[in-house]
Amino acid sequence: MREGRFRDHFWSTDLTSTVGYDSIIQHLNDGRKNCKEFEDFLKERAIIEEKYGKELINLSKKKPCGQTELNTLKRSLDVFKQQIDNVGQGHIQLAQTLREEAKKMEDFREKQKLHRRKIELIMEAIHKNRNLQYKKTMEAKRLYEQRCRDKDEAEQAVHRSAQLVTQKQQEKLFLKLAQTKSALEDSDRSYQQSVTTLEKIREEWEKEHIKACEKYEEIRRSLEMCSIEKDIDFFINLRKTGSLVPAPVVYENYYNTQRNPAPVRSPIAVPISRRGPLPTPTSAPVSCVSGEPDYATVDGYSLIHH
DSSP: OOOOOGTTTTTTTTTTTOHHHHHHHHHHHHHHEEEEEEEHHHHHHHHHHHHHHHHHHHHHHOOOOOOTOOOHHHHEEEEEEEEHHHHHHHHHHHHHHHHHHHHHHHHHHHHHHHHHHHHHHHHHHHHHHHHHHHHHHHHHHHHHHHHHHHHHHHHHHHTTTTTTHHHHHHHHHHHHOOOOOOOHHHHHHHHHHHHHEEEHHHHHHHHHHHHHHHHHHHHHHOOSSSSSHHHHHHHHHHHOOSOOOOOOOOOOOOHHHHHHHOOOOOEEEOOOOOOOOOOOSSOOOOOOOOOOOSOBBBTTBBBOOO
């Protein structure tokens, strides 16, 4: 059975969604909370152990136990009291050990907090950049399609009025058509540039998302105290958001999509190129373009059994 990995199961086909990343972050925050709870538990137990040890030592020293006995029974009672004192000392030593382990857990938690924050800052920045570029690309697409419609309307106006208007009026119509063609070319170029830029950002985000998943998985591994693989697989099955990576946003030529309502989308962005002047309109609009261990350690940290 293949070992589960975060990088394979926390995607969304929506390019601007962070649902998978958010799920992992929540899981890590839960792990940090559990570490703090375990740390506090060790500290509380240390207090109890120390108090119990001191009470036993005080009992051994201050409370008489067979003071008037003689010979072998007296020796037995003295050994008994000494053993009580030894047990008390043992509990005090255990309390100190528990405090040391709690300090290790605290240091580990702070170290992972700093490490995790660095990754979060990188991901927050790239999410913001990706979403801004996606919004810019969609706006460029909307403007491009509007310019295509403007150019079509100007062409149709020229054809309709060919025999109905004066030479001066016809010149105005041709001037408007030329202006709409120029505006269309500018918006088309801007749209293609936005698509290309968005694809570069999307590729960068995808790589960073994979790296973050792998780093977060390692952090989570270091938090586990039992079967690491089983716990990772369990979390994946419980919280996974999807295995399909968002598809690239591709350039869509307005006229191609008008002729074919359901075009086959290519994953390759259309390269930016400067086209020549648009042809003179004819009777119809002209197209513009085309293993399972039982226990684990954490940076020297280990569970203590007494």
